[in-house]
Amino acid sequence: MKQKLASILLLGLSFAANAQNASTSEKSPATETYNKWSIEVNGGANKPIRTFTKGYSTETVNFFHADLGARYMFNTKFGLKLDFGYDKFQERNNTPNFETTYLRTDLQGVINLGRVLNFETWTNSIGLLAHGGFGISKFNSKDGYDQDDYLVNGIAGLTAQVRLSNRVALTGDLSGIIHASQNQSWDGMSNARVATIDGILFNASLGLTVYLGKSEKHADWAAEVDTKYNSLEQRVATIESGLLDSDKDGVADFYDLEPNSITGVAVNTKGQSIDNNKNGVPDELESYLEKTYGQNGKTVPNSTLEDLINGGYVNTYFDSNSSKPTYTSLSGVDFLVKYLKNNPSKSADIIGYADEIGNTEYNLELSRKRAEAVKSIIVSAGIDASRLNVVANGEDTSVNKDSKEARQIVRRVSFRVK
Template sequence: MKKLIPILVFALAFTSMSAQTESEKSTKEDYNKWSVELAGGFNKPQRPMASGYFTSTPSPYVADLGVRYMFNNKFGLKADFGYNSFQGQNSSKDFDTKYYRVDLQAVANLGRIMSFETWTKTIGLLGHAGFGLAQLEDQNSAWKDRMGNFMAGVTGQIKLSDRIALTGDFTTILNASQDGTFDAATTRTSRGFSGILFNGTVGLTVYLGKNVKHADWIIDNESRLDGIDAKIAAIENKMLDSDKDGVADYLDEEANTPAGTMVDTKGRSIDKNNNNVPDETEAYILKNYGSTTNNSPLLTNNELIKSLINGGYVAVYFDFNKSTPTNVSTEGTDFMLTYLRNNPTATIDIVGHADEIGRSAYNDKLSNARANNVKNTLVKANVDASRLNVIAAGEDTSVDIDSENARRLVRRVTFRVK
């Protein structure tokens, strides 16, 4: 405590200059500065005490009420009123005195100065020191002793919320020009800083103001650092490769590319014939299943082929307002023809789709015409019509109606193996 007192005295002298400097650096004060502090606890008057007079260790009671204003998140001022009660205990001679004081103190937010935020955001530490006036009164007589005082202490903080903090304080008070003893039994000829009193209290601090946080808990450049952290997190998220295609998410225009599919620099499946089936997948299917040889490895894996067909990997595409397939999408019909020939008992649904442009009733008819066009092609290739069921699915509303590229993908016929 003796070492702390010079430090806090220096902080008092330095407060005004530091507060001004910090205010000039701050361009926006978005934190509260005022607070009210209420605490109570125990005390121990050390000296002067007359012979035969003493209190318990510690002894009740202490009450303290203060109002604090912070210039910034490190320095402030506090005005407070204190009350102490002194009474003889056990074998002490009986006495009853009261001690009243009012002080103005400089406050240093030691938690911010020592960067507590690097390891905690709920524990704080304040240092305070200042001067004031006090009066000691004897309750058994009219005797009063007026004096000056110097006090210094430390206050631990536990943040309960943005509005309330739990505090624990230890303070040393030195009385100047104290004529009588704390027990009011005798007077003294030596004056100066002869009186020593220790106070220990527990209390609450209530933060006032319209902002969310108080200066006690504001970290220098907190918003800037939070912004940097957010940017770093965003960059890290963008650098992820969710579909494992070798292209980071922030560059990937096709977020759910099937594993192992070859993609371009923008993460799009390579599809040179624009039939919405990745070339790698399409080549594998056509090479292994399109063959009519008995040693084709996929002839014995119809479940895989069925899942590919039902998953929409095989499709026939159409231009806007047309029921005749585009030239590049006839391979879809050829593939289904091969499948039906190699699986003579299989039946399929031929599902026609249209985009959202135009009236719904017209699009229903258009989707039906597209499905029938594909059916007729298969029938002409000697597939029994009873194996082919036409379904008019009408408008596909799963894509952005304002995107031409998206609408092109839903003007199609898909297949469903039953």
């Protein structure tokens, strides 16, 4: 008997592992807002066939069967249940007397065929479950050998469901149970070892399933079209908000890699300020600065220059995983140097950033190194180090990290004068 129990345990664990694998490969909806536990109670009829002693048999239908089970769903399609069954049957009229009591326990996998077959497309109140597994059982016929006979069993069946409410469902089940290692006939009057697979028992029952949990629906009824509805709404909202053009540059935010470009500055189809010489300053802005600030001693109001610097329109850029500024973007440093030389009472924060690729702590340190590198250049240009403050801002998460162009934008050092 111990060997039988060990075999059943191994089979059950193997099946549970397979069911868990199925639940992970069959991904649950992104938002699991459904209950997973349920209790099942049902009762009905049974019919044992093979094996009986010659001359012994039961009624076509024996009206004593009961079943109690607990079920857990890994997702809306796959689950496990542990159930206990009790059956009683006896002789039919005009045959020798016997009365047999049968008990079993099984670990079964459950497939929610209603979700697999998309019942939700035509009904939200009818469901269908398939179940099957292995267990152990015993029976005793008090008029025969009158001793317990222990068996190994396999079980499979279908359960029809009618949802009465979000907490209760009416069920009808039809199951077949096959047995091995059966020593006695069902009537207990003779030896039953006639084949590897011995007695067969059918159960037909009606019952109730009670759903447990705090959510509105159980996995039996939480179809993916329901659980994905919120996700769809979020996508629509994202598209709607993405069609806005926050910086009024003619490119919707959804496609805009530079959603804060300066108003009136020419941009490309991705919303990026046109910067043909790749020096970090938009061409139109650079042309304006050259005319008003770099020629003939002309100056622009300090407030205007501060707005440009603090608004993030003057930057120095870096290659991936590098703390050395790209050569073409050094004019951004030159712009700040000119401003600080002409405004000796001003100081500046030098703010380093990194993209999201890699370890967060590493990127924080990389952003500091970038800011320190730019500070060294400014100090070498004649600005006192006491006027410069290094700020490491780490990762800039404001752009799509899967976009190569967007990541180039955030690998930068910007400035804030004060």
